[in-house]
Amino acid sequence: MRKVIAFLLALAPAAFTADMPCFRWENFTTANGLPDNHVFNVAVDGKRVWAATENGLGLYENGTWKVYRPEDGLVHRAVLWVAPDKRTGDVWIATMGGLSRFSAGRFDTYTQLTSGLANDVVYGVAVLGDYVWVATAAGGSRFNTRTGQWSLYNERNTPMYEIWTYAVTATPSKVYYAVWGGGVLEYDVKTDHWKDYNDPDGETEIVLYKDQGLIHEITTSVSYVEKDKVLWVATYFGASRYDGRNWKNFLDKDSGLPSNFLNQVKAVDGNHAWFSTDKGLAYYDGENWAVYRPALDTHRPEMLVRDAAGKVTRTETETAPAHNYILGVDFDGDDIWVATAKGLSHGIRVK
């Protein structure tokens, strides 16, 4: 009977949420095997789910967690990002103490002392073909896995005036870096040229020229949809969407974003994207918004829907992500995995 009620509760938002996706949330913490509750990121890799946590790398497979830490060969316990290479099955791991490559049980280590890596504080990593792109606190690095050559990108050879690269995404045509305090850096694969995108308001936190450029210089995440040629950017002061000609910016005051403080954006396509904020997980379908979280006051699970006209509907739900402070997401078919400051959540799509 309880299962039936739970199922009906899970379906209940359907009446209010138009076509917005609904989920039943299953949460993982250290109590059921997660290496640490502070989860910086999550990556879905076929039937494997990798959790980047503050105290180790977690691998969820066949219903159980396996934990990797420095004693297992991981270069550092604080894991910030995980990038599976779907061609080879290897996994690249960004940590606070260097870069690790996990391949069939073996860890190989790359640090600024033992390799050409720019810096040991590695915030992000992305794999594209034979190249591994790395975001570090001292600029970008690119590792050619065939030749072993490292190429470094910084203020001396790119239009990067701030070298604190915070995230990187790589597609066959473009590579983008989110530069914390330096906007967005674009690398054109075909032409081998770099270009930067900056806030026309400069480093001020005042939005004078909305939709005339990047919303803010403090960028935290980039997501590029190659088929639509659309770039999504997350900052600590709102989000941006750029289609190659026009910018569209999103702020909490005029969109469904629950907060302007964004840790990540992950696009589904040119019109659909997920936003990881400090006040919940947000989804945008091009017109409507949905927010999934424990309520900020009561901590009860809730879902907010903001329609195209700006009307907001709040619905109590049976379950919610483990915490409202969201750090990252990844997709698992129709499901979604969510990294939060208090655990890892698996959103099982019910509608």
Added chain:
Amino acid sequence: MRWAALWLAFCAVSRATVPVAAVRYPSPIELAITPDGLRLYVLCEGTDEVVAYDLPSGAVCRRIAVGRVPKGMMLTPDAKRLYVANSWSDNVSEIDTASLEVVRTLPAGFEPNAVVTDRAQRFLYVANRISNDVSVVDLATGLESKRLLAGRGASYLALSPDGSRVYCTHIYPKITTFRATPESEITVIDAARQMVADRYGLRNAAGVFHIAVSADGRLGMAAEMRPKNLIPLAHVEHGWVIGNSISLFGDDVGGVVQIPIDELDRYYTPPFDIVLTPDKSTAYVSTTGSDSVTVIDVRRLLAFVKTLSPAERSGVANDLSASANYVAARIPVGQGPKGMALAPDGKRLYVANRTGDTISIVETASRRVTGELSLGAPAANEQRRGERLFYKAAFAFHGHFGCANCHIEGTFDGLSWDLEPDGFGKDYVDNRLLEDIADTAPFKWNGSNPNLETECGPRTEKYFYRSESYDGWQLEDLVSFIKSMPLRPNRYRSAELTPAQERGKAIFERTRRKDGKPIPALNQCAVCHSGAHYTDQKLHDVGTGKPTDRSPLIDVPQLTNIALTAPYLHDGSARTLEEIWTVFNPNDTHGVTNDLQKDELNDLIEYLKTL
């Protein structure tokens, strides 16, 4: 009398200056036999060809030219295609066995050494020795689809009989922390997904060669050397310093079990190829330096392994008396036996004698050589004679090892050794590449040997072999061979330097710091690393000496193909080129590098890799 003296002098000069470099010897290294037993393919790395024999007549059908220095060969199960890994051309020749022509050239990584296809012949796997990976080539398109991370020195491949797994072994150990126990691995590739599925750790293994899997898939065997490089080599007469072993794996044994093939007072080294009979009754192991084939009774071997306790399983490789439980025979064959092939009816074993340039035909019932195929090699000149000596283990105490055991195929073994009888933990030395050393005297890291004759003669006899070694003529031949060793192509150097390499060259050649202050001559890279081989052939103290060294003075090493030879520094304490400066040059005594940005150091390294 005066004429006699002149004649003797003429003879001496003649012997030393015979133009022998152009002479090429077939150097058969791998064999493949057709399922009908009528044709034998012989891969000749010295003449860059595959020689096809008609076995009933013993006649050569065709000599098929392939790429440079071919090292590996695979005949597809339907016998329609032959794939050859061309180690210096970085590609694979595909041969149509009906026309005996090369029909396609396929891509590979740096120094492809072995090839194998999956059962459906959809994908070709290529083990790349220098790039330390396995290429996956889509045979439909002829394009390389991806590279899989292997161990260091990926060299030999085998497909499991059910086609589900590809196994890869490695001739160099992993690069580990300084003075750690060597370790290698068997990389296990899932052939259905073309991904690495597992890695079997091989503890204390350094050089691992061929791998064989039984027809029922329950037993794998990998030939390997297990060095004792952490204790002084001078203890050769007190026990083995390089054990010759087989790593067993699979359901028949559970886990990995290493078993010795040596005896307490005689060594069979290094084990290279393994052939398992289809009924899993017998394994043949070629031992290149011992000019023999070891015959293992597999049933007795498996029965022996079953008697071992867990503790005994982990230590049995060190008990050389154990081999008496399963070694059935030693068959003397030609010089430098390498690859082997068993006739489909199991009655004959063919053995490629690399330095003998022949194929031994072994009658398996009697376990003796009953015939020989000739490859028509020219008469051995001094370099060829020297090459035979280089690989021969007979000169060392109990036939323990030869030059090639540590200088694997003329290269190195990736190990740091404690060589001389100066006590434990003194003067550790990193093994160095032998190619291109002819004009780089003095020798040894402390430069104490003025020439190769001293290095290879009295020093080797006293400190390594602990036995009467080469006579004068042999020593001359050996040195002649070492001086003639060809230098493999540099994979990092193109016709023009890349921008990063150009920038690195400028750093290598700079005379001033970035702040404009002059760099003292002996602190400039290009002063000590000068000349054709990038060595001034002198001793310098560059601050890399350790408390374990008797002297801080180090012979300046040549930099030829430096990218291949990790670890670095005289004792092998730097695991990567970067560590030479990021860890071991805090005071700018080994070149001035502390004013460089990280990307500039990367540029310098990119340039060094081109030398």
